[in-house]
Amino acid sequence: MSTIAATDRTQIHRIPARGSYDRDVVHAILDEALVCHVGFVHQGAPFVIPTICVRIGERLFVHGAAASRMLGTISDHALCVTVTLMDGIVLARSAFHHSMNYRSVVILGRGTDVTGREEKLAVLEALVEKIAPGRSRDVRGPNEKELRATRVISLAIDEASAKIREGGPVDDEEDMGLDVWAGHVPVALTARAPIRNGAENGRIPPVLARFSVPPEKTNS
């Protein structure tokens, strides 16, 4: 097990048993997440913007329009990227012990512009492959104009921690006899039937490896 060294800033204080610094745990959460929340400071105030992310090795990458205000602000500045997967709703016997099941990762660091052409292409391919494995072979790849219009920022996964809550409620002993249903309701992001764009255009690719995708709707 490879672990990430905890720092004053990533040490889990609230319920430390829920924290993890295991790289495999951190990576698995990052790889399952479609979206991350990027936090940065602009003119002294905090901003949090959602965007898709992809991990390659020990770095996390985000991308966007070259003219993006956010990307301009996080390049070579302090940032915090947080990923949260919702896993369940925890219904306890007291209001106080209601909770959520989740897996989250917080990464602290500095954004670095990815300027090399090959690395940039590799990140853009990884972004497509993340949501649709194999798809980068089938679609038209980025042209020079698109490459120039796209900015990629990377963040090292050096200062990071995961936090996980799972299972049912933890009720007080004196509440265990109350006549109320208690337990947890798992939740998960699931795919619905794909909706084709335009006319007949080939077979649905093996998208969304982790999803069970229902059959395509036939109304087009």
Added chain:
Amino acid sequence: MSTIAATDRTQIHRIPARGSYDRDVVHAILDEALVCHVGFVHQGAPFVIPTICVRIGERLFVHGAAASRMLGTISDHALCVTVTLMDGIVLARSAFHHSMNYRSVVILGRGTDVTGREEKLAVLEALVEKIAPGRSRDVRGPNEKELRATRVISLAIDEASAKIREGGPVDDEEDMGLDVWAGHVPVALTARAPIRNGAENGRIPPVLARFSVPPEKTNS
């Protein structure tokens, strides 16, 4: 339609047609979200922490342990709360035009401690009611010790904007003839079979109004 005045900080620059300042739109996104991401600045660096949130009127509330480092840091300080609902994966004919469907809200402001006993109780009840309508009548309510151990922070929804992407890919005209499936795959957070905690303890409450919850598992 009641609108929120855009400021320099909440003006949508990238694809402004996707922005909305309609209060009803902002409220609906906040009300559907189980979790928000709270951004704040601590010792000059940005931090982003996920937590459950609830809206009452024109304010958004978060809560946690009174000893929480985050809550101590956001009380009477600048913060940014962002909520993101994932709605779909957009598969275009070119790598460049791949996208996500989502609804997000960004709120900027200052955190205010909720210290009044009645308001605090109302927020804690609203949090339980959000995930399980009617449940606050059935469970044991907060006692004095629990109230003291819980801190509630509120944020006015004064400076805020929503951003929404929906529908299929927008491909370049010259790519429309490519032999590749294109369209979008809707995704949604869905509930799975509830898992009971401990012995027989009553009926499953009408939880999760917006979810279709499958029957309880009978293995306990």
